Amino acid sequence: MNLFTISFRNIQRRPLRAVLFSVVFIAGLAAVVGLHYVSIHIGQSMEEKLSRFGANVMILPKENSHSVSYGGVQLGSLSYAVTYLNETETVYAVRSIEFNKNISAVAPKLIVTGDYNGEPVLLAGVDWEQEIFLNPAWDILEEDIKTPVYTIAGYSVADRFGINIGTDISVNETALKVDHILAENGDDSDNLIFTTLSNLQSVTGSINKVNFIEVAALCSACPIDDIVSQISANTDAQVKALQSVVKQRMYTIGFVEMLVWCIILIILTASVLMMALFMLSSVNERKKEIGIMRAVGYSKPSIFTAICAEAAILAILSGIAGYIAGYFTSVKVLAVMDIVINDNKIPVEDALITIGVALFIAVAAAAVPALKAARLNPAEALSGL
Amino acid sequence: MNIITANNISKVYGNGDSAVKAVDDVSLELEKGEFLCILGRSGSGKSTLLNLLAALDKPTCGKLYFNGRDIINISGGELNKLRRKQIAVIFQFHHLLPYFTAEENVLLPCMNGITPVKNEHRNTARASLDIVGLSGKHNRLPNQLSGGEQQRVAIARAICSSPEILFADEPTGSLDKETGDSIIALLSELNKKGLTIVMITHQQDYAAAADRIINMENGKIKINSY
Numbered sequence: 058m059n060l061f062t063i064s065f066r067n068i069q070r071r072p073l074r075a076v077l078f079s080v081v082f083i084a085g086l087a088a089v090v091g092l093h094y095v096s097i098h099i100g101q102s103m104e105e106k107l108s109r110f111g112a113n114v115m116i117l118p119k120e121n122s123h124s125v126s127y128g129g130v131q132l133g134s135l136s137y138a139v140t141y142l143n144e145t146e147t148v149y150a151v152r153s154i155e156f157n158k159n160i161s162a163v164a165p166k167l168i169v170t171g172d173y174n175g176e177p178v179l180l181a182g183v184d185w186e187q188e189i190f191l192n193p194a195w196d197i198l199e200e201d202i203k204t205p206v207y208t209i210a211g212y213s214v215a216d217r218f219g220i221n222i223g224t225d226i227s228v229n230e231t232a233l234k235v236d237h238i239l240a241e242n243g244d245d246s247d248n249l250i251f252t253t254l255s256n257l258q259s260v261t262g263s264i265n266k267v268n269f270i271e272v273a274a275l276c277s278a279c280p281i282d283d284i285v286s287q288i289s290a291n292t293d294a295q296v297k298a299l300q301s302v303v304k305q306r307m308y309t310i311g312f313v314e315m316l317v318w319c320i321i322l323i324i325l326t327a328s329v330l331m332m333a334l335f336m337l338s339s340v341n342e343r344k345k346e347i348g349i350m351r352a353v354g355y356s357k358p359s360i361f362t363a364i365c366a367e368a369a370i371l372a373i374l375s376g377i378a379g380y381i382a383g384y385f386t387s388v389k390v391l392a393v394m395d396i397v398i399n400d401n402k403i404p405v406e407d408a409l410i411t412i413g414v415a416l417f418i419a420v421a422a423a424a425v426p427a428l429k430a431a432r433l434n435p436a437e438a439l440s441g442l
Numbered sequence: 443m444n445i446i447t448a449n450n451i452s453k454v455y456g457n458g459d460s461a462v463k464a465v466d467d468v469s470l471e472l473e474k475g476e477f478l479c480i481l482g483r484s485g486s487g488k489s490t491l492l493n494l495l496a497a498l499d500k501p502t503c504g505k506l507y508f509n510g511r512d513i514i515n516i517s518g519g520e521l522n523k524l525r526r527k528q529i530a531v532i533f534q535f536h537h538l539l540p541y542f543t544a545e546e547n548v549l550l551p552c553m554n555g556i557t558p559v560k561n562e563h564r565n566t567a568r569a570s571l572d573i574v575g576l577s578g579k580h581n582r583l584p585n586q587l588s589g590g591e592q593q594r595v596a597i598a599r600a601i602c603s604s605p606e607i608l609f610a611d612e613p614t615g616s617l618d619k620e621t622g623d624s625i626i627a628l629l630s631e632l633n634k635k636g637l638t639i640v641m642i643t644h645q646q647d648y649a650a651a652a653d654r655i656i657n658m659e660n661g662k663i664k665i666n667s668y
Contacts, residue, residue: 058546058549058553058558058559059553059555059556059557059558059559060553060554060555060556061556062546062553063539063553066539066541066542067541069541070540070541345535345537346537346539348537349537349539349550350550350554351498351525352496352498352525352531353525353526353530353550353551353554353599354522354523354524354525354526354527354551354554355522355551355554356518356519356522356554357518359554359555434498434499435498435499436490436493436498436499437499439498439533439537440489440493
């Protein structure tokens with residue numbers, strides 16, 4: 058038996074009150090934990106979906122040209138020589154970074170000019186699997202891209218030159234048969250002819266060479282700058298983040314997270330106030346007890362500790378229950394929303410943080426009532442009878 | 443030797459026009475082993491004086507000594523130690539913690555920290571309960587005890603630390619005559635064993651047990667008789 062026995066026994070003495078209080082606190086903590094997990098997974102899910110609408114990192118060969126403009130008019134670039142990236146090495150450099158789980162697509166591209174009826178046309182050699190990931194709006198079927206050579210023409214280039222399905226495009230005297238015409242997308246893809254990268258490399262004698270690589274990276278768990286610097290460390294190529302794309306995506310995800318944090322803050326504030334009121338009423342009810350404790354020699358810190366310990370005991374129990382309830386609620390909610398959680402293990406660290414936060418809230422809320430109790434004059438407390 | 447010396451102590455509640463002098467310029471000396479009874483009407487300042495003498499409250503002015511030591515300008519830690527070891531108080535209402543057994547209530551002053559209560563304290567607590575006639579009722583909760591027994595537990599709690607002085611504020615106030623008589627007999631017995639007692643009562647016949655009686659009126663001592 059010691060000072061904490063008083064706290065334990067006082068909780069046991071009013072079980073219904075302790076249970077009611079705990080239920081409300083558990084509900085608050087469960088809501089916070091649940092919302093937090095749901096927001097994280099929704100953010101990740103949103104980003105995965107957003108990353109399918111284009112790359113946010115570009116990998117280019119080291120600059121050996123500089124753009125020329127005069128009087129605000131862009132006059133193009135002065136190129137000294139066309140340089141290429143080594144496809145295998147650069148793709149490996151991207152895939153092997155520390156944050157490789159954040160890389161959702163690596164799409165290498167080789168750009169060459171071809172010929173159709175004496176007119177030059179621009180061809181892009183692409184890794185179809187990666188390209189389809191970055192362009193989910195393209196009206197092509199997954200089974201079509203599995204053929205050894207698959208060639209499609211953008212809407213505008215097909216319209217302008219009268220290219221149809223079955224038309225041959227000549228590249229280095231090799232004919233590439235157009236398999237599909239894309240619907241109008243309103244972007245650069247309308248003006249290009251896309252074909253299988255390995256075939257184009259072979260036809261042009263550019264084995265393992267690409268002009269640039271587009272990367273779609275998920276940035277919710279780490280800043281894009283970290284991903285860029287990690288890729289840069291693995292390769293000599295230029296690595297650039299498409300900041301506007303990144304910012305737009307992060308703003309969307311950040312907005313959802315901010316909204317959730319606002320709700321969490323409101324719930325936590327309500328919990329602090331509720332706990333403070335609970336402890337204040339407990340102190341007011343126990344004035345006599347506190348008075349007698351002071352009269353038999355209890356110090357102010359002892360009274361303060363006994364009151365805070367009571368709040369802490371309830372907070373630890375509520376923290377454990379609240380975390381478990383919140384976690385499993387979030388799992389159910391995410392299942393309803395059809396969002397898959399990759400890691401099903403209960404994160405122990407998060408549980409400890411939740412208990413810690415609950416403890417902090419409880420002690421912070423109990424501090425003022427406990428201070429009031431500690432400052433009670435025994436004579437005044439006992440004369441109130 | 444005086445255990446308590448009060449020189450011109452006053453206690454004023456409120457200020458300005460609404461100020462009330464509950465104790466007005468009282469001087470008092472109390473010898474070790476003395477049994478002092480304070481009589482007076484309600485509102486005469488008896489309880490306020492007892493609170494001041496028992497170091498539960500501080501006087502607005504005056505000097506107050508316990509065993510020659512100034513207890514007005516004493517540190518908080520020293521005051522708590524004094525309350526825990528040397529000064530004991532019992533009240534009209536027993537003030538037992540309802541969730542503790544009789545023995546645990548007696549041990550209450552020993553639970554003032556994170557160190558667990560020692561076995562020697564438990565033995566002393568049981569011995570105190572035996573002294574007040576509650577052998578075999580150590581494990582009963584307050585609501586399983588009669589009013590007189592509850593007051594005996596409060597007395598056991600008070601004497602458990604072997605204090606030098608016991609202040610009793612109307613200890614028989616809420617008890618019937620027979621039970622009240624037994625409490626007074628118990629206090630007299632403790633006094634005979636050397637415990638200094640200061641008791642407030644409304645009943646003249648209980649005052650007869652005391653060595654000295656003081657009568658209070660309007661915060662002042664009117665009669666001081668041996």
